[in-house]
Amino acid sequence: MAEWSGVRGKRVLMTGGTNGIGLAAARELAARGADLSIVARDQARGEAAAAQIGAAGGGRPVDVLLADLSSQASVRQLAAEILERYPRLEVLVNNAGAIYSSRQLSEDGIELTWALNHLAPFLLTTLLLDRLHASGPARIVTTSSDAHQGAHIPFDDIAAERSYGGRGFIRYGQTKLANILFTTELARRLQGTGVTANSFHPGVVATGFNRNNGLLMQLGMTVIRPFARSPEKGAETLVWLVDSTEAGAESGGYFVDRRRVLPTAAAQDADAALRLWELSEQQTRAGRTA
Numbered sequence: 376m377a378e379w380s381g382v383r384g385k386r387v388l389m390t391g392g393t394n395g396i397g398l399a400a401a402r403e404l405a406a407r408g409a410d411l412s413i414v415a416r417d418q419a420r421g422e423a424a425a426a427q428i429g430a431a432g433g434g435r436p437v438d439v440l441l442a443d444l445s446s447q448a449s450v451r452q453l454a455a456e457i458l459e460r461y462p463r464l465e466v467l468v469n470n471a472g473a474i475y476s477s478r479q480l481s482e483d484g485i486e487l488t489w490a491l492n493h494l495a496p497f498l499l500t501t502l503l504l505d506r507l508h509a510s511g512p513a514r515i516v517t518t519s520s521d522a523h524q525g526a527h528i529p530f531d532d533i534a535a536e537r538s539y540g541g542r543g544f545i546r547y548g549q550t551k552l553a554n555i556l557f558t559t560e561l562a563r564r565l566q567g568t569g570v571t572a573n574s575f576h577p578g579v580v581a582t583g584f585n586r587n588n589g590l591l592m593q594l595g596m597t598v599i600r601p602f603a604r605s606p607e608k609g610a611e612t613l614v615w616l617v618d619s620t621e622a623g624a625e626s627g628g629y630f631v632d633r634r635r636v637l638p639t640a641a642a643q644d645a646d647a648a649l650r651l652w653e654l655s656e657q658q659t660r661a662g663r664t665a
């Protein structure tokens with residue numbers, strides 16, 4: 376794989392760049408000389424974040440691209456806009472994510488946590504893969520979580536019609552497991568292409584995570600908050616995966632505090648990773664394989 380020269384002058388696309396871990400990482404990457412494009416679902420929030428990121432980057436412009444990532448039409452429109460706008464794309468960070476305390480459906484009729492946390496990264500990545508490849512060396516980083524522990528992909532109940540429980544935590548864990556399985560299968564398909572794919576756990580981080588849920592869930596976060604990391608600390612592994620020379624030699628890994636660690640046995644199941652990939656193709660009808 377070609378030598379990585381750091382993120383300076385590279386185009387970085389960050390989903391979930393308006394808040395929390397993604398915003399902190401985008402600020403740090405801009406400070407290191409990257410050209411940032413953030414995905415926002417709300418123009419005003421996007422512009423507010425872009426102002427912060429731009430200031431950290433010494434005034435270099437930051438692009439705001441609008442998309443609701445839970446909608447496949449919106450993800451496709453976003454990908455088309457990116458391909459139109461950027462002849463080069465060296466880094467894709469799939470970071471946007473959420474938990475939903477009650478089961479909801481996306482506009483495509485897909486359970487919402489699955490649509491946003493797993494299918495959006497899958498679809499966006501597969502749609503941008505040729506451009507990443509052509510811009511190589513390139514890196515794809517996906518924000519997963521240790522919440523994958525104890526989870527299994529419910530292939531016999533993929534819409535979580537029977538198994539949605541634990542105030543959304545069980546489902547959330549499944550989607551974070553899906554992030555790891557997606558990353559390992561993606562890395563396998565990308566071997567030798569100059570494009571790497573890794574996922575990571577940011578720690579327990581004090582962000583806006585869970586603010587979309589009811590008071591009880593938010594109360595839980597308020598209790599955890601004093602023990603949680605800052606968004607800047609939570610972003611450290613992401614920034615390292617994007618920017619460091621060392622991480623350029625890694626692909627298919629799951630990282631915690633910049634160290635490659637083994638995720639659970641379910642997350643190392645190559646057959647499940649392949650099955651998930653094929654299922655995700657059906658669910659998105661992406662029409663292309665890596």
Ligand SMILES: NC(=O)c1ccc[n+]([C@@H]2O[C@H](COP(=O)([O-])OP(=O)(O)OC[C@H]3O[C@@H](n4cnc5c(N)ncnc54)[C@H](OP(=O)(O)O)[C@@H]3O)[C@@H](O)[C@H]2O)c1
Pocket residue numbers: 390391392393394395396397414415416417420442443444445470471472473491518519520521576577578579580581582583584585586
């Ligand atoms: N916080 C933790 O302790 C923790 C631990 C492990 C993993 N994670 C993971 O870290 C990632 C970032 O979360 P965070 O903690 O930084 O939470 P956050 O502060 O709530 O940030 C979530 C980001 O995702 C965006 N987003 C949510 N739904 C979206 C949609 N439908 N379309 C487009 N963007 C959407 C949000 O945009 P808006 O600004 O519009 O809301 C925001 O930018 C997630 O994948 C999460 O699973 C977090």
